[in-house]
Amino acid sequence: MIIPQALDPVTALKQAMPDAVEDVREYGGDITIVVKPDHLQAVSQYLRDTSGLVYNFLSDVSAVDYYPDYNRPGRFGVSYHILSLLYKRRLRVKVYLPEEAPSVATVTTIWPGANWLEREIADMMGIDFVGHPDLRRLLMPDDWQGHPHRRDYPLGYETVMFSFNADEIMKHKPHATD
Amino acid sequence: MALQTAANTNDPMAEWAGSLEQLKGLVTERALTGETMLLNMGPHHPSTHGVLRLLLELDGEEVITCLPDIGFLHTGIEKNIESKSYEKAVPLTDRMDYLAPMSNNTAYCLAVEKLVGLQVPERAQIMRVICLEMTRLNSHLVWLGTHAIDLGAMSVFLYCFREREELLKMFEMLSGQRMMGSYMRPGGVWRDFPPEFLPMLENFLGYFPSRVDDYEALLTKNPIWMDRTQGVGVIEPEKAMAWGVSGPSLRGSGVAWDLRKSMPYSGYDMFDFNVPVGEHGDVYDRFMVRIREMRESVKIMQQAIKRLPAKGPFRSDNRKFVPPPRAELGQSMEAVIHHFKLWTEGFAAPDEEVFVAIESPRGELGCYLHGTGGNKPRRVHFKTPSFMHISSLPVMTHGHLIADLVAIVGSVDVVLGDCDR
Amino acid sequence: MGIISSKLGNLGVVTTTLDQAINWGRTGAMWPLLFGLACCAIEYMSTQASNYDLSRFGMELNRASPRQADLLIVSGRLTRKMAPVVRQLYDQMAAPKWVIAMGDCASCGGVYNNYAIVQGADEIIPVDVYVAGCPPRPEQLLHGILTLHEKIKGESIRDWAAPVETIRV
Numbered sequence: 001m002i003i004p005q006a007l008d009p010v011t012a013l014k015q016a017m018p019d020a021v022e023d024v025r026e027y028g029g030d031i032t033i034v035v036k037p038d039h040l041q042a043v044s045q046y047l048r049d050t051s052g053l054v055y056n057f058l059s060d061v062s063a064v065d066y067y068p069d070y071n072r073p074g075r076f077g078v079s080y081h082i083l084s085l086l087y088k089r090r091l092r093v094k095v096y097l098p099e100e101a102p103s104v105a106t107v108t109t110i111w112p113g114a115n116w117l118e119r120e121i122a123d124m125m126g127i128d129f130v131g132h133p134d135l136r137r138l139l140m141p142d143d144w145q146g147h148p149h150r151r152d153y154p155l156g157y158e159t160v161m162f163s164f165n166a167d168e169i170m171k172h173k174p175h176a177t178d
Numbered sequence: 179m180a181l182q183t184a185a186n187t188n189d190p191m192a193e194w195a196g197s198l199e200q201l202k203g204l205v206t207e208r209a210l211t212g213e214t215m216l217l218n219m220g221p222h223h224p225s226t227h228g229v230l231r232l233l234l235e236l237d238g239e240e241v242i243t244c245l246p247d248i249g250f251l252h253t254g255i256e257k258n259i260e261s262k263s264y265e266k267a268v269p270l271t272d273r274m275d276y277l278a279p280m281s282n283n284t285a286y287c288l289a290v291e292k293l294v295g296l297q298v299p300e301r302a303q304i305m306r307v308i309c310l311e312m313t314r315l316n317s318h319l320v321w322l323g324t325h326a327i328d329l330g331a332m333s334v335f336l337y338c339f340r341e342r343e344e345l346l347k348m349f350e351m352l353s354g355q356r357m358m359g360s361y362m363r364p365g366g367v368w369r370d371f372p373p374e375f376l377p378m379l380e381n382f383l384g385y386f387p388s389r390v391d392d393y394e395a396l397l398t399k400n401p402i403w404m405d406r407t408q409g410v411g412v413i414e415p416e417k418a419m420a421w422g423v424s425g426p427s428l429r430g431s432g433v434a435w436d437l438r439k440s441m442p443y444s445g446y447d448m449f450d451f452n453v454p455v456g457e458h459g460d461v462y463d464r465f466m467v468r469i470r471e472m473r474e475s476v477k478i479m480q481q482a483i484k485r486l487p488a489k490g491p492f493r494s495d496n497r498k499f500v501p502p503p504r505a506e507l508g509q510s511m512e513a514v515i516h517h518f519k520l521w522t523e524g525f526a527a528p529d530e531e532v533f534v535a536i537e538s539p540r541g542e543l544g545c546y547l548h549g550t551g552g553n554k555p556r557r558v559h560f561k562t563p564s565f566m567h568i569s570s571l572p573v574m575t576h577g578h579l580i581a582d583l584v585a586i587v588g589s590v591d592v593v594l595g596d597c598d599r
Numbered sequence: 600m601g602i603i604s605s606k607l608g609n610l611g612v613v614t615t616t617l618d619q620a621i622n623w624g625r626t627g628a629m630w631p632l633l634f635g636l637a638c639c640a641i642e643y644m645s646t647q648a649s650n651y652d653l654s655r656f657g658m659e660l661n662r663a664s665p666r667q668a669d670l671l672i673v674s675g676r677l678t679r680k681m682a683p684v685v686r687q688l689y690d691q692m693a694a695p696k697w698v699i700a701m702g703d704c705a706s707c708g709g710v711y712n713n714y715a716i717v718q719g720a721d722e723i724i725p726v727d728v729y730v731a732g733c734p735p736r737p738e739q740l741l742h743g744i745l746t747l748h749e750k751i752k753g754e755s756i757r758d759w760a761a762p763v764e765t766i767r768v
Binding site: 139140141148153154155156157158172173174175176 | 679680708712713714715718719721722723724725726
Binding site for chain 1: 203295535544548557568
C-alpha cells in the first residue's frame with residue numbers, strides 16, 4: 001500500500017479554507033485549530049477526506065465552560081479531538097460558542113461516533129447540536145433541571161453533620177435507624 | 179367488548195401511548211402500531227454488567243432496534259475533580275473504571291504531567307508499565323469470568339477469580355488497597371516497590387500462562403462456546419472506526435491499532451510485544467484477542483522486570499510539583515515549605531488544555547484537562563472506551579437474536595462506571 | 600439452636616422455639632438479590648468466588664428476581680437516576696427482607712458529595728447493616744453478613760407480622 005505524503009494540517013486547512021481558521025495554538029505538543037462555528041462541518045469533512053490528512057477517528061468531544069470572567073471569544077469551548085490512524089497523530093479542532101443559546105452544527109454525519117459524545121455535552125453543558133439525530137438527555141434523568149457541568153451549577157453537596165444540624169440532615173433519611 | 183377509550187385516564191394504556199409518542203423516530207413505525215414488541219432490559223438485569231438499560235424493539239426473537247439508556251451510575255466525578263487540587267483528584271479517577279483503576283490513574287497523571295510539563299524518571303515509567311499490565315490482566319480476568327457466566331460456563335468464573343485474587347494481593351502490597359490503589363501520582367508513583375513484591379510477581383508470571391491454557395482448554399475449542407460466539411455481533415472495521423470503537427473490540431475487527439504500539443506513552447516503546455488481531459470482528463475474535471493479550475502482557479511484564487533498575491527514583495524530584503520525602507523534612511527548611519505548600523494549596527497549572535490517551539484494557543481512554551492558572555482544573559473530561567462501545571451497540575446488535583445480545587454486550591467489555599463516570 | 604437431647608438416642612427429636620427454628624432457616628439459606636451497582640459489586644463477586652466462598656454461609660444462590668430474594672445488597676454508589684429503581688426492587692421483594700448497604704457510597708455517599716449521588720441508601724430504603732470501606736474487603740462483607748445473621752437471630756416472627764397487616768388494610 002502506498003501511503004500518500006502526510007500534509008501539515010494547519011497549512012493545508014489555511015490554504016483550503018482561509019475563512020474558517022480563526023487561530024492556531026500549540027501547547028505541550030497538541031495543535032489546536034480554532035475554527036468559526038459556521039465552518040465546523042466543512043472543516044471536519046475536509047480533515048477526514050483529504051488524502052494526506054485522513055483524520056478518520058474521532059477520539060473525543062469535550063466541552064469546557066469559561067464562566068465567569070472569560071478571556072476567550074465565547075463562554076463555551078467545544079474541542080474535537082481527532083486522530084488519524086494512518087499517520088498516527090492527533091489534532092484538536094476547537095470552536096468557541098457564545099453564552100446566549102450556544103449551538104453548533106453536529107459532526108455525527110462525518111463521524112457517527114460523535115452521537116453520544118455530543119448528546120452528553122448537550123445534557124451536561126446545555127449546548128445545542130443542530131442536526132443531531134437524537135438529542136435527549138443522556139446521563140441525567142429526563143426531568144432534570146439545569147446542566148450540571150456548567151461552572152455556575154453548584155456541586156450540590158450535603159453539609160457535614162454536627163449535633164446542631166443533625167435534625168435537618170436526618171430529615172432526608174427517613175429510613176435511617178440506630 | 180367493553181374496550182376503554184384512550185381518553186379515559188383510568189386506562190393503563192393511555193400512559194403507555196404517551197410514552198410511545200416519545201419514541202417516535204427512534205423505533206420503527208411497526209412498534210407504534212404494536213406489530214413489533216418493545217422490551218425493556220435492565221437496569222437491573224443479571225447480564226448487563228452493571229446498571230445498563232436497553233430498550234429493545236423485537237420482531238419475534240430478532241432485535242430490530244436497540245436503544246441503550248445509560249446514566250444510572252453517573253457519579254459526577256468530573257465535576258468533583260473541578261473542586262479538588264490536582265493531586266487530590268487521583269483517588270477519584272480510580273473509581274471510574276473500577277476494573278482498571280491504574281489505567282485511569284495513569285491517564286489522569288499523564289494529562290497533569292503534560293499540562294505542567296513534568297518529567298517522569300525512567301524507573302517510574304517502567305514501574306507504571308508493570309502496574310498497567312497487571313491491571314490489564316486483572317480486568318481481562320474479570321471480563322472472561324463474567325462473559326463466560328453470561329454464556330453459561332460457570333466454572334471459568336471461579337478459575338479467573340482465583341488468579342485475580344493473587345493480583346489483588348500484589349496490588350494491596352503496593353498500595354494498601356485491593357482494588358482502588360491510587361498508586362500513580364503526578365510525576366511518578368506513590369512509593370517504591372516493596373522488596374517482596376517483585377519475587378511474588380515473578381512467581382505469578384511463571385505459572386500464569388499455564389492458567390491461561392486452562393481457560394482456553396475450557397472455552398477456545400468448546401463447540402458450545404464457538405456456536406454461541408462465532409459470527410455473532412460482527413462489526414466491520416470501517417464501521418468500528420467510524421463509531422469510535424477502540425481497544426480489543428477494534429482489534430477483533432482486524433485493525434491493528436494499539437496505542438501502546440502506535441503512539442507509545444510511558445516508555446512502552448522499550449518493550450517487544452505483539453498486537454493480536456482478529457479477522458471477522460465477531461464475539462469469538464474479540465475473545466481470542468483478549469486471551470492473546472493476556473499472554474502478551476505477561477511478556478511485557480517479564481521484560482519490564484528485567485529492565486527495572488534496582489535503585490533509582492520512583493518519582494520526579496521537581497519539588498514544585500512533588501512533595502519531598504519524609505527524611506528530607508528534618509533537615510531542610512525548603513523541603514518543609516514545599517511540603518506545606520503542596521499539601522495545603524497544591525501546585526498551579528497554566529490556563530491551557532491538553533488531551534492524553536492511553537490504551538486501557540477496554541480501549542482508548544482519553545483525558546482532557548483544562549487548567550485555570552490556579553491550583554484546580556477548570557474542566558476534566560474522560561473519554562472512556564465503554565461509553566463509545568455502548569453507543570455502538572445498536573450497530574452490533576441489529577438483526578441478532580435476543581439471546582446473542584447478552585454475548586455481544588459481554589464481548590465489548592463494558593463497565594458502566596467507566597461509561598457514566 | 601435448640602437443645603438436642605442426647606438421652607433420646609437415635610430418635611433425633613429436637614426441641615426449640617418456633618422463632619429459633621425459623622431464624623435458623625432464614626440465616627442458613629439467605630438468598631441475596633443478584634444486583635450490583637459499582638465497584639463494590641466486583642468485591643461482592645470476589646466474595647462469592649473461589650477464595651472467599653460465600654456458599655459457606657448458604658448464600659451462593661443469587662436470585663435475579665426480587666420476588667425470590669431475601670437480601671438486597673446495595674453494592675456501590677447510588678445515583679439519583681438509579682434510586683427509584685432500587686426502591687422499586689426493594690418494594691418487589693417479599694417480606695421478610697433485609698438490606699445491607701455495602702461500601703461508603705451506599706452508607707453515606709462516600710467521597711461523592713455531589714449533585715448526582717444519593718447521600719446514603721437510607722434516604723430511600725431501610726438499611727439493616729452498614730459495611731464501611733471503599734470498597735470493603737470480602738472479609739468485611741462477610742462480617743456484615745454475619746452481623747445481619749446475629750440481628751435476625753434476635754428477631755421474632757411477630758416483628759414481621761405487623762407490616763403484613765398494614766398491607767392488607
